[in-house]
Amino acid sequence: MMSASQIPNLNTLRRGGGRARFRGRGGADGSLSKSNDRAVQGTDNDASVSRLSAVALGYLQDPFADTVVASGLESRRLPIINRGTYVRTTAIDHLVTQFLSQEPQTKKQIISLGAGTDTRAFRLFASQSPPNLVYHEIDFAVNTAAKVKLIRSTPLLQRALGIERPEDATISDAGDALYTGVYHIHPLDLRSLKRASATSDAAHADSRVHLRGVDTTFPTLLISECCLVYLSPSEAGEVVGYFSETLFGAGDGDAKRSSTGTPLGLILYEPIRPDDAFGRTMVSNLAARGIHLQTLHQYASLAAQQKRLREQGFSGGQAAADVDFIWERWVSDEEKERVSGLEMLDEMEEWKLLAQHYCVAWGWREGSAGAFTGWRGIQGQIVD
Amino acid sequence: MSDLDRAIAQLRACRLIPETQVRELCYKARELLIEEGNVVSVDAPVTICGDIHGQFHDLMELFRVGGDVPDTNYLFMGDFVDRGFYSLESFLLLLCLKVRYPDRITLIRGNHESRQITTVYGFYDECIRKYGSANVWRHCCEVFDYLALGALVLGASSELEPTGPALNDTTQSTMPIDSGELETEVLNSKGEVTYSSYRPRQGVPSDVSTDARNISPPRDISSTTGQTPLRSGPPGTGASGEGAGSYSSRTGAVLCVHGGLSPLIDTVDKIRLIDRKQEVPHEGAMCDLLWSDPDEIDGWGLSPRGAGFLFGGDIVKQFNYRNDLSLIARAHQLVMEGYKEMFDGGIVTVWSAPNYCYRCGNVASILELGEDTSNGGTVTRSNGDYERSNGIMTTDKFGVRSPGRRYRVFEAAAQDTRGMPAKKPVADYFL
Numbered sequence: 001m002m003s004a005s006q007i008p009n010l011n012t013l014r015r016g017g018g019r020a021r022f023r024g025r026g027g028a029d030g031s032l033s034k035s036n037d038r039a040v041q042g043t044d045n046d047a048s049v050s051r052l053s054a055v056a057l058g059y060l061q062d063p064f065a066d067t068v069v070a071s072g073l074e075s076r077r078l079p080i081i082n083r084g085t086y087v088r089t090t091a092i093d094h095l096v097t098q099f100l101s102q103e104p105q106t107k108k109q110i111i112s113l114g115a116g117t118d119t120r121a122f123r124l125f126a127s128q129s130p131p132n133l134v135y136h137e138i139d140f141a142v143n144t145a146a147k148v149k150l151i152r153s154t155p156l157l158q159r160a161l162g163i164e165r166p167e168d169a170t171i172s173d174a175g176d177a178l179y180t181g182v183y184h185i186h187p188l189d190l191r192s193l194k195r196a197s198a199t200s201d202a203a204h205a206d207s208r209v210h211l212r213g214v215d216t217t218f219p220t221l222l223i224s225e226c227c228l229v230y231l232s233p234s235e236a237g238e239v240v241g242y243f244s245e246t247l248f249g250a251g252d253g254d255a256k257r258s259s260t261g262t263p264l265g266l267i268l269y270e271p272i273r274p275d276d277a278f279g280r281t282m283v284s285n286l287a288a289r290g291i292h293l294q295t296l297h298q299y300a301s302l303a304a305q306q307k308r309l310r311e312q313g314f315s316g317g318q319a320a321a322d323v324d325f326i327w328e329r330w331v332s333d334e335e336k337e338r339v340s341g342l343e344m345l346d347e348m349e350e351w352k353l354l355a356q357h358y359c360v361a362w363g364w365r366e367g368s369a370g371a372f373t374g375w376r377g378i379q380g381q382i383v384d
Numbered sequence: 385m386s387d388l389d390r391a392i393a394q395l396r397a398c399r400l401i402p403e404t405q406v407r408e409l410c411y412k413a414r415e416l417l418i419e420e421g422n423v424v425s426v427d428a429p430v431t432i433c434g435d436i437h438g439q440f441h442d443l444m445e446l447f448r449v450g451g452d453v454p455d456t457n458y459l460f461m462g463d464f465v466d467r468g469f470y471s472l473e474s475f476l477l478l479l480c481l482k483v484r485y486p487d488r489i490t491l492i493r494g495n496h497e498s499r500q501i502t503t504v505y506g507f508y509d510e511c512i513r514k515y516g517s518a519n520v521w522r523h524c525c526e527v528f529d530y531l532a533l534g535a536l537v538l539g540a541s542s543e544l545e546p547t548g549p550a551l552n553d554t555t556q557s558t559m560p561i562d563s564g565e566l567e568t569e570v571l572n573s574k575g576e577v578t579y580s581s582y583r584p585r586q587g588v589p590s591d592v593s594t595d596a597r598n599i600s601p602p603r604d605i606s607s608t609t610g611q612t613p614l615r616s617g618p619p620g621t622g623a624s625g626e627g628a629g630s631y632s633s634r635t636g637a638v639l640c641v642h643g644g645l646s647p648l649i650d651t652v653d654k655i656r657l658i659d660r661k662q663e664v665p666h667e668g669a670m671c672d673l674l675w676s677d678p679d680e681i682d683g684w685g686l687s688p689r690g691a692g693f694l695f696g697g698d699i700v701k702q703f704n705y706r707n708d709l710s711l712i713a714r715a716h717q718l719v720m721e722g723y724k725e726m727f728d729g730g731i732v733t734v735w736s737a738p739n740y741c742y743r744c745g746n747v748a749s750i751l752e753l754g755e756d757t758s759n760g761g762t763v764t765r766s767n768g769d770y771e772r773s774n775g776i777m778t779t780d781k782f783g784v785r786s787p788g789r790r791y792r793v794f795e796a797a798a799q800d801t802r803g804m805p806a807k808k809p810v811a812d813y814f815l
Contacts, residue, residue: 050814079504084814226814226815271815277720278743278745279745281739282813285742285743340690341690344691346495346501347467347718348717350741353718354814
């Protein structure tokens, strides 16, 4: 007979601590306890488990999904979670594809913030016609070291990245950084990236040195897949300002001139709407786990996300849509039918509720090139 | 104390019973259920409950709010299992109560009482984890196959009794409720009244009294009876709301099904003809009864769930008229406000899983239908659409009588103060 205390908590045993990839935060924050750090590590794994679940059931195609999940940790997720993983991944893929397909002869650059276990770079480089692209991933050293280790031990990933001989990749002494000609893993606390003020040239130079292999002339796409939301609003603003002004701007710290710098786009994937019943419960549930979505209240709506992009220099255009809208409007009827047929999704109301609390927002500035022309036709949600 | 009473006591403490006892229980339950028709007749007064979904501690809260078995006569409209972390404890307790008090609790089948759905939504995994094999899951699924598909509540009052039925409260008021026709009180998990509304019978506007307040100390509900004579529940009793549908038969029965109607079913008698003792099919009348949803459409529509149909107000109106029903009560859809009447009160969704999946932030409700002791009372009532009016009722727009309805709205059990598991359930988010 089991006593109450022996009854297994199915949630913690089987479903892990939720879906939090929890990238962009980690051991560097002295205010986080050791146990919180461990929770962070545990949740990083969880997103890859969700991705593998969606792949195994046919929602997504990703030959690399199972390489980043330790054997024995595979777990089938609930249908609404699988659908959410599907929409989030395909929505960002769509924006990425539209960016890469414009002016394909021009070399482009993607910088993924808090990339964690993401497999997007592998998928892009292993595709039938690999794009003319340099891909950067930034994360805490503890995360990048794990990824570098994984690449070193997985021939499939090495082939995807074109690593055929040891000299094709340079790995740091600490084993937490990896550089090939086209793929770079940077061990870095994002909060060290700050806008350089016009007078602090030294800081400016220092900050640029962190990102080896970044070419400040390539049209560049920044991706924050639930990453910046963990920083404070000012820290998150500094990170974006570092790229838009310091690195890719005119370099003099003048925000007005940032619109004339290198073509630059930003994709944000974040929770929104913290103020209704679901949102309040989300905030308090996550807070109980020590997770604080610090910019959530600042950018609580689609309109606020658009305003943020506009104010941070993405003057070419800004749009946003929640995951529910993207499922309804971006996914073709045929594809919807295919996906709906994979699993019976009973919880329609819950799906809508959940999906309306996550959004994708995207903004860009063109500079002189037309790298983001393809984004003009992508439907955002009309903000009420 | 019989073995069954011991099992009930054990399950009430959220402790599982041995596998051999589960097998015996399921066998007895099947013997009982096989005697029930597809549509069980239930006499009012009865308390109608919606989805539970393994939220055991909230089921305990429901009993606290609605009264205990066998004092209160209960009708559960399915979806006992899946999603929550205590499907076994919840379902086995309800089954024990069914076997122990067969005339005081009615269980009908929800779409989650199915082999296929439980393998996806958690109950199967829970059985494996807690019992180490699929045996208990198999026993439970065999019971699922025998659950009735619907229930017909007869003899429901067109007026509300002063208090909910079977509330063993010594302070129970005997004050008739004819001075008010709809009342809602919302209590938080500590028993504090956080909201109260009162709407008088049409034509007695001087009785209007609406307020929103915090009352302290909690649970001293009887002190409010001067303003709100309906409420005199026992200590800890949850919120209540009372309403009445306003179109459909005024004396008619109340049909309870988990999902809704089927284009293949135009009379209640046709439900009786279904061969129900099987796994829930992917299509057909039985599937529709468990899967369909009302929607603001005309006629029938395709369901986004991939099973069942959507049906509009015209369908409900015709069905209720044809079958002399005053109301269709159903569950199946999450309603943030706990209940939602549609189509001029011809149908109501009752949702009884507060903070669904420990994530949705919704309140839950149960629906109390009183016994008809009023000789066909003629109080005119309008529907209590909580959402539309935010609990503050508007004047009666329809003026047709139907059974009095009392909705008791309640929040999720406060886990940390009620001997709940130390490990709080962790909800899933896409981060």
